[in-house]
Amino acid sequence: MTLPREPAAHCEPVRAQAAPAGGTGVLQALAARLAALHPDRRLFTAVDGVDGSGKTTFADALAAGIRAAAIPRPVVRVSLDDFHHRRDLRYRRGRGSAAGFRHDSYNLDQFRAYVLSPLRPGGCGHYRPAGHNLDTDAVLSPPWQPAAANAVVLVDGLFLHRDELAADWDFSIFLDVPFPVSAARMALRDGTPADPEHPDMHRYVGGQRLYFGDSDPAARATVVVENTDPEDPRVIPAAAASCFRTSARRYPGGTVVGRCSVAENTLWKHCSLLQRCYTCCDLYAALQYCAFRSCSGPVIRGGCKPERMQPLPKICCAATAQHLPGPPAQREELL
Template sequence: MARVARCVPGAVDGGCVRVAVDGPDGSGKTSFADDLAAALRALGRPVVRISLDDFLNLRTVRYRQGRHSPQGFWEDSYDYARFAADVLTPLGPGGSRRYRPAAYDLKTDTMLEPEPSTAEAETVVVVDGLFLHRDELAAAWDFSVFLDVPFPVTAERMAHRDGTHPDPEHPTMRRYVEGQRIYFRTCFPHQRAGILIDNRDFDAPRIVRG
């Protein structure tokens, strides 16, 4: 992880550095992003951690194309306008550095308006989430990682974590697996990422490219 942390570029003119940790559901994005944040702090760099899952749309929006729709999962899961307004713009070039870390509460299915926080100058903003290399987000990142883990492995992990079916081809998994396949076909995140990492072994991530 220290090697990846050393690859994160420095800030320009006191601004922030925006870093994406992308990959399939169950690929280990949250843990990887947490470990990367810790490695960056060990290098003396200030860090803000953000999860795109805190910028979900309301359930009525997420499921407006049907609860089993892969297209709906791909198109309607996240509130990208709020994510841009609350995170990417204020923590981007020339931004105010006043950001909000969350816009949605999953338990209550309500939108949030937390008081803004102010990031230090030269903060590294580490964001984990699905679909971070889609067209409207890809250009925002100063550095990005894609965790390459096959669906049979991620489905097994999700089964342990969420109680879902361990077979990625099972009908109950179609919304999520096919939605992510749409993303792969449309946006080529494996190629867009600055670093591609084989994360099948949580304890030994392997840099494939970058």
């Protein structure tokens, strides 16, 4: 198929439209920032977050803000939900598999071929907005659509900060919403259980926890937005994100602690160097912190070796606070 030549850059006229619902301060600030960023080329932007975090609504409102900015800019809106794998591949590890949800949900090769590659410099400048119909399980080949040379390519979806995609974004947003809130939203939207720990939610919540552990999306995002209240989104530090508390963390002394299923809700304590080494005291605090953030056990990378750790019974947070190093304020922050 012969495609039309690369579209020219242009600015869309300002349209009379209602302001995005809720959170207009954050949305307007982000829209203005994106409208002004690299105006001479296409800008690839991601809106990431867990199921039920409000990604599509937020991205649609952001797109409206960019189009209505002081210097308006065209927007190409794409959702990764339109690039699922077919069912036989999505569920090849089983319908309840968290790893299957994490790794097999999306056809990234098709997404790259339909959207990312053709809109990059040297590409044809046209894209296909969808590659799969989730209801019929049909693979799609819709007509190619032109994208202005200065368009903001705004993509929403799950797992957008994964290793395979993280380098593709000029700007990225992670919407932080705790699982109890996002699961309650999904219950209203999809009829799924409102309890994120319900067995029927294991595939989805478990898959997203795997993503937190292997990709640390809040740390990779350009901006983290706390979106528990969609009417009042707030920009927050990555370290304040709920997902960050179950991702790999770096503590003073250089010790990195992450999540792993090496034990069932077990607190691990170094058996020999803890009392003598400041780094190990940091390690102990980090391990206790990790254990009480719904983690099934920490794994140590570097420094102390797991085989030199001893399991201890789980203790309450108040008791843990008495053993954490540092002043009380620091203890409260850790917990």
